Amino acid sequence: MKIAVLSGKGGTGKTLVSVNLAAVGKASIYIDCDVEEPNGHLFFKPTNVKIEDVTVKVPVVDDALCTGCLKCVDFCGFNALAYAGGKLKIFNDVCHSCGGCMLVCPENALTEKDRAIGSIQNGDSGNVYVYSGFLNPGEPSGTPIIDRLIHENNRKMVSMTFIDCPPGSDCTVIDSIKDADYCILVAEPTLFGAHNLKMVWELVELFDKPYGVVLNKCQGGDNPSEAFCIEKGIDILGRIDYDKELGELNSNGEIVARVSEKYKAIFSTLLENVIKEARHGTTVNIKR
Amino acid sequence: MKIAVPVDENNIETGVCISFGRAPYFLVYDTETKGAEFIENTAAQSPGGAGIKAAQMIVNSKAEVLLTPRCGQNAADVIKAGNIKMFKTADGSAIDNINAYVDGKLSELGEIHPGFHGH
Numbered sequence: 001m002k003i004a005v006l007s008g009k010g011g012t013g014k015t016l017v018s019v020n021l022a023a024v025g026k027a028s029i030y031i032d033c034d035v036e037e038p039n040g041h042l043f044f045k046p047t048n049v050k051i052e053d054v055t056v057k058v059p060v061v062d063d064a065l066c067t068g069c070l071k072c073v074d075f076c077g078f079n080a081l082a083y084a085g086g087k088l089k090i091f092n093d094v095c096h097s098c099g100g101c102m103l104v105c106p107e108n109a110l111t112e113k114d115r116a117i118g119s120i121q122n123g124d125s126g127n128v129y130v131y132s133g134f135l136n137p138g139e140p141s142g143t144p145i146i147d148r149l150i151h152e153n154n155r156k157m158v159s160m161t162f163i164d165c166p167p168g169s170d171c172t173v174i175d176s177i178k179d180a181d182y183c184i185l186v187a188e189p190t191l192f193g194a195h196n197l198k199m200v201w202e203l204v205e206l207f208d209k210p211y212g213v214v215l216n217k218c219q220g221g222d223n224p225s226e227a228f229c230i231e232k233g234i235d236i237l238g239r240i241d242y243d244k245e246l247g248e249l250n251s252n253g254e255i256v257a258r259v260s261e262k263y264k265a266i267f268s269t270l271l272e273n274v275i276k277e278a279r280h281g282t283t284v285n286i287k288r
Numbered sequence: 289m290k291i292a293v294p295v296d297e298n299n300i301e302t303g304v305c306i307s308f309g310r311a312p313y314f315l316v317y318d319t320e321t322k323g324a325e326f327i328e329n330t331a332a333q334s335p336g337g338a339g340i341k342a343a344q345m346i347v348n349s350k351a352e353v354l355l356t357p358r359c360g361q362n363a364a365d366v367i368k369a370g371n372i373k374m375f376k377t378a379d380g381s382a383i384d385n386i387n388a389y390v391d392g393k394l395s396e397l398g399e400i401h402p403g404f405h406g407h
Contacts, residue, residue: 073344076337079334079336079337079338079340082340082341082343082347084344084347084366084369084370085370087369089365089366089369091337091340091362094337094340
């Protein structure tokens with residue numbers, strides 16, 4: 001079963017929830033798809049780490065063969081090519097690696113080469129296989145790394161996979177949840193938090209994913225995110241209190257469920273609820 | 289000599305467009321024939337790479353000078369490769385700026401912004 005953990009903004013507790021759920025389960029896979037700033041590995045501190053470069057294909061021109069016919073320039077839907085001053089210019093960071101320019105070139109002046117945009121690092125941490133994606137600074141799109149992370153993962157057979165998504169609701173999040181059986185939306189108890197919850201709620205509704213909400217940093221009093229769940233009839237999977245001890249452990253890079261029985265119990269209960277809801281969601285509630 | 293300017297409208301009174309890559313039209317003025325041509329900027333609706341495509345249109349127009357309030361890095365790379373000089377527009381209409389350039393009153397565009405590339 002693949003569980004994606006997402007939220008409309010950073011800092012709501014996606015990594016807290018996904019890391020600790022993976023830690024309290026049996027053999028699990030944890031995938032950090034937040035490739036712009038992956039931090040799950042800071043908690044798991046995996047060993048036997050293997051690093052693989054992730055590359056994309058970009059075109060290379062042979063200036064001696066290029067006649068400046070502009071066929072490739074006109075073809076490119078992303079405007080990654082231009083011909084000026086008698087030379088073809090290629091904008092690698094605009095290129096989406098479709099290979100179309102090579103097909104339309106009548107002179108066979110274009111070939112392709114690999115360009116590294118980041119890496120995947122995987123290793124072991126107790127019961128958890130940890131996969132993390134790292135996008136090189138300055139690179140515009142992490143989706144090729146996320147695609148590799150999601151597919152790479154199909155090699156290992158475990159009962160539970162937790163996907164720690166990037167924040168927000170853009171295409172990197174869509175890529176991260178596309179193979180998920182169930183989505184956990186983590187939300188903060190503020191108006192801003194409720195607004196961000198609504199963004200990811202719209203996304204999981206759009207993709208017909210079964211889902212539930214974890215209310216994090218609960219402090220008593222008004223909780224606009226909880227009110228939103230009640231209004232929309234959304235399942236609340238669990239509540240995590242705003243808790244100084246948990247905050248300190250977490251900010252020191254500890255996996256709270258591994259160092260404290262109290263938090264182990266909280267996340268074990270949450271995991272039971274998630275599995276129960278996910279089974280219910282995937283068998284009964286395929287189409288919402 | 290041809291002079292290109294990103295403009296808001298396809299009439300001769302038009303103002304200069306604040307964006308280069310996403311300007312609706314380019315005015316290409318020929319100082320020899322005194323003729324003005326409007327080119328529709330097909331790059332304006334591009335999801336990405338608009339500056340590159342717009343710059344390609346300027347190169348294709350055979351303009352030797354581009355008058356613009358600003359220009360992104362990718363577009364500037366193409367413009368420079370095409371040996372087109374860039375000058376910074378001042379207040380006034382597109383024609384005012386073309387006249388100001390001809391009179392030597394515009395200065396070269398020095399600052400190139402890194403672009404406004406979203407996802």
